[in-house]
Amino acid sequence: MKFDSILSEMNGFGKFQTRLILIQLFSRIILPMHFLLNNFMAAVPSHHCNISALDDGGLFENLTLEQKLSVGVPAESDGTPNSCVMFSKPQYQHLSGSNSSEDAFTVQCQNGWVYDNSTFKTTLATEWDLVCSRKGMNKVTATIFFIGVMTGAPIFGFLSDRFGRRPLLLVAYLSSTTFAIASAFSTSYVMFVIMRFFTGMSLAGISIISIVLNIEWFDIQHRTFSVIIISLDWTLGNWLLTGIAYGVNEWRMLILAVTSPLIVSIIAWRWLPESARWLLANGKADAAHHYIMKCAEMNNRTKSIASVTPRALLESAEAETVDKKYTVVNLFKTPKIRKISICAGFVWYGVAFTYYGISLNITGFGLNPYLTQFIFASIEIPMKIGLYFFLEKVGRRPGEMTSLLGTGLALFINIFVPQGQWVARTVVGVIGKAMSEASFTVVFLYTTELFPTVVRQNALGYTSFVARLGVSISPLIMLLEDVWQHLPAATYCAVAVGSGLVTSLLPETLNTQLPQHIEDIEKPR
Secondary structure: OOHHHHHHHOOOOOHHHHHHHHHOHHHHHHHHHHHOOHHHHOOOOOEEEOOOOOOOOOOHHHOOHHHHHHHHOOEOOOOOEOOOEEEOOOOHHHHHOOOOOOOOOEEEOOOOEEEOOOOOOEOHHHHHOOOHHHHHHHHHHHHHHHHHHHHHHHHHHHHHHHHOHHHHHHHHHHHHHHHHHHHHOOOOHHHHHHHHHHHHHHHHHHHHHHHHHHHOOOOHHHHHHHHHHHHHHHHHHHHHHHHHHHHOOEHHHHHHHHHOHHHHHHHHHHHOOOOHHHHHHOOOHHHHHHHHHHHHHHOOOOHHHOOOOHHHHHHHOOHHHOOOOOOHHHHOOOHHHHHHHHHHHHHHHHHHHHHHHHHOOHHHHOOOHHHHHHHHHHOHHHHHHHHHHHHHHOOHHHHHHHHHHHHHHHHHHHHOOOOOOHHHHHHHHHHHHHHHHHHHHHHHHHHHHHOOHHHHHHHHHHHHHHHHHHHHHHHHHHHHHHOOOOHHHHHHHHHHHHHHHHHHHOOOOOOOOOOOOHHHHHOOO
C-alpha cells in the first residue's frame, strides 16, 4: 500500500496536520523577519558631515544650525546638504546669498557624520558609519547573511535526509537562537557579520526542514492547500516585522525582538512528529507505524487503518533500496532527475534573486519604509487565495511561469515610470512584489513534488543553496545604479524572464503521488 493511500484513509488534512502547522508557526514567522531585517536594521537615515570642528576664530559657533550647514556643507540640487563632503573652510558669503565658489574647496567628512534619528534611533549605518565610501559594507551585511543561508541549506538538507527531520529541526532552533542573540551583542562590525553568517546558516535549516516535514504529512488532495496555508506564516511574519520595527527602532533590541518567538518553538518541539515518509524510506517501519497510528487516532480514523502493520509498511517501502544512503550527488546521477535538478536550480536562482531585489529595496518607491513594508505584506493575502485556485485548476508549471514572467513585466514597466510618480511606481511595484511572492510560494510546493522522498531534503538543500547564491548577489546589484540608474531593475527583469522560460522544461506535478525513490522518477510515464 502506497503511503499516499494510507494518508487518504486516515484523513490527510485533519487535527493532526493542523497541530503540526500550528506547532511550527512561531519558528516560521521569524524567517521573513530575519530575512528582511536589513530593511530596518541596516537603514541609512539622512546624514551630513559633522562640521562642529569647522571654526576659524569663534564666528562659526554663533551661527544657527541652518546657517552652519549653509556655510559648511555643499548643497545638493534639491537643496539638501551633501551627505559625503564638506567645505574645507566656512563659506560665509553664502549667508548673504552669494554663490561665489572662491576658496570653496571640498573634502571628505573629517570628523564623522551627523544622522537624522527621527525615524531610526540606531542602525548598523549609524553604529559603524557605513555610509559614503563605506556604504558597500552596509550592503554586504545582507550578502553575508544570505551566504550563511546558502551554506546552511545543503548541510541541513543532507543531515536531515540522513538523520531525520525532527532532530535537525531542534538543532536549527537552538543554533538560530544562539547566534541571533550573539549578533545583537556584537562589539564590532566583524563580529556582527560573522554572527549573522551563522544565524543565516541556522535559519536555513528551519526554512527547508519545516516545509518538507509539513508536506510529507499531507495527502495529494490537500497538498496545494497546505502549502498556501503554510506560506501565510511568511505573510504574518512580514506584518509582525513592520509593527515590531516601528516600535523598536534600535537595531540590537530589534534583533532580540524578532528572534524571541523561537523560545516558544524550542518548548513546543517535543510535540513535533517525525516524517513517517522518511522513516519508511529508511526502513524504520515500527517508528513510522507509531506516528501513523497517532495521526489516525487524532483524526478519528483508527478503524480505517487497523490492517496496517509495520511489516506491511516495510514491504510497501521497496526494501531493496531501503539501506542505500543518498547525497546531493544522487540528484545528478541519472538523466531525468539530472534535468529536473539543473532546471530547478535555475528557477530557484531567478525566484530568489528577483524576490529579494524587490523586497530589500523598499525605499526605492518613495514612501515611508514602514508603509511600503506593510503594503507589500498585505498584498500577499489576496494573491495567495487566487494562487490556490490557479494551482488546483491549471497546474504548478503554468503557475511558476506566469508568476515569474509577471514579475519581469512589472520590473520592466517601472523602468519607464518617472521617479517623481510615486503612486504609479508603488502600484506597479506592489504588483511585481505579489507576482514574485507567488513564484516563491509555488516553487516550494513544486520542488517537493518533483523530487522523491529519499532525496527530497537534499533537493531542497541544493535548490535553496542556489537560491541563496542569487540572494547573496541581489543586494549588491543596487550598487549598479551608480553606473546607470535603471541597470538594477533591468538586471532583475532579465533574470525573472529567463528563469520563467526555464520552468517550461520541468514536468507537471498536479494531482500526482509524491515519488518515494529515484526509480519512480526514471521509469517511463
